[in-house]
Amino acid sequence: SQELEQSPQSLIVQEGKNLTINCTSSKTLYGLYWYKQKYGEGLIFLMMLQKGGEEKSHEKITAKLDEKKQQSSLHITASQPSHAGIYLCGADHLDRNAGGTSYGKLTFGQGTILTVHP
Amino acid sequence: DTGVSQNPRHKITKRGQNVTFRCDPISEHNRLYWYRQTLGQGPEFLTYFQNEAQLEKSRLLSDRFSAERPKGSFSTLEIQRTEQGDSAMYLCASSLVMGLGNEQFFGPGTRLTVL
Numbered sequence: 001s002q003e004l005e006q007s008p009q010s011l012i013v014q015e016g017k018n019l020t021i022n023c024t025s026s027k028t029l030y031g032l033y034w035y036k037q038k039y040g041e042g043l044i045f046l047m048m049l050q051k052g053g054e055e056k057s058h059e060k061i062t063a064k065l066d067e068k069k070q071q072s073s074l075h076i077t078a079s080q081p082s083h084a085g086i087y088l089c090g091a092d093h094l095d096r097n098a099g100g101t102s103y104g105k106l107t108f109g110q111g112t113i114l115t116v117h118p
Numbered sequence: 119d120t121g122v123s124q125n126p127r128h129k130i131t132k133r134g135q136n137v138t139f140r141c142d143p144i145s146e147h148n149r150l151y152w153y154r155q156t157l158g159q160g161p162e163f164l165t166y167f168q169n170e171a172q173l174e175k176s177r178l179l180s181d182r183f184s185a186e187r188p189k190g191s192f193s194t195l196e197i198q199r200t201e202q203g204d205s206a207m208y209l210c211a212s213s214l215v216m217g218l219g220n221e222q223f224f225g226p227g228t229r230l231t232v233l
Contacts, residue, residue, distance in 0.1 A: 006160075031220060042122075042209060043161070043224040088160050092220060104215075105151065105174065106222060108160030 003027060004091045006109030013079050014117050021074045021112045023089035029069045031092040033106060036085050043088060046074075079116045086111045120144060122225035124210050130231045131200055138196045139228045143212030150193050151211040151222060152185055154178065161209055167193060168215070200232045 005024045013019050023032065031050045035043040047056045049065035049072060056063050060077045076083055090106035123142045131137050143150050149168050153161035164183070165175045169190040179185075182200075187193040197204055207229050211222040 033221070035224070040207075040227075040229070042124075042226040043211075045221055045223055048221050090160075090222075104149065104220060105163040105166055105176075106153075106161075107163065110158070111160050 003093070003107050004089065004109045006089055006112055008112060009110060010113040010115070012115045012117065015080060016078055019076050019079055019114070021087050021089075021114075023072045023074070023091075023109055025070045025091050025093070027070075027091075028094045029065070029072075029091055030094045032063075032065055032069075032072045033090040033092065034063050034072075034074050035088045035090060037088060037111070038085050076114075079114075081116045081118050084114055084116045086113050088112075122210055122212050122223055124208075124225040124228050126228060127226060128229045128231075130233065132233050133200055133202060135200055136196065136198045137200060137230065138194055139208055139210075139230075141193045141195070141210030141212075141225060143192070143210070144214075144223055147212035147214045147223075148190075149213045149215050149220070149222075150187055151213075152193070152195050153209040153211065155207040155209055155227070156205075164195075197230075200230075202232045205230055205232045 003026050007022050033048050034046040037043045047063045052067040052069045054065045062075045065072045088111045089109045125140045151166040152164040155161040165185050167187040182198045185195045207227045209227045211224045213220050213222045
């Protein structure tokens, strides 16, 4: 979707290296969701960010949402082969016509294919 | 297993045939979403329900597509007169909307191949 740009499209790293995936929205976000997907399977929920400046961590994965709520980054520390997969950001955009609440549906980026070499 | 389930997991059909997919959401989740994903792309929104009411449909959802959630629990997505362009992964997600959060949990998907 042009409303949501994700970069890079693919990433190949050596095990143990750190990496960052970025997600930029052309519209103000109500919420930003990060998912991981294995090829041919469903999406696994990782984290949700809603407040400007918010940062959340789970194991070696940290996600941040900028103050203006239009950009998010996903950072993996000391990558492992188990981190390999497709990472997707999903945007729940702000619906100003509905009192500043959520649209509800998610708009996704194209995804980032992460390969981790042992 | 208390996650979202989808059936069938795979469906191969001939062009022109009708197909129906089923989604069972997480128990007590009030919202249910359908998305479509093609190779190399992120999922695209199709439609969603709050309880049994269908609240929004994407322009992607042509009149050959219909979705129902008759009792506010499971949902079905039917595609009539399938076309080769309908080949995709159809994903279902559910969420419990209370207050601010709307974490959507996805099922494993139904992969449709139209020959």
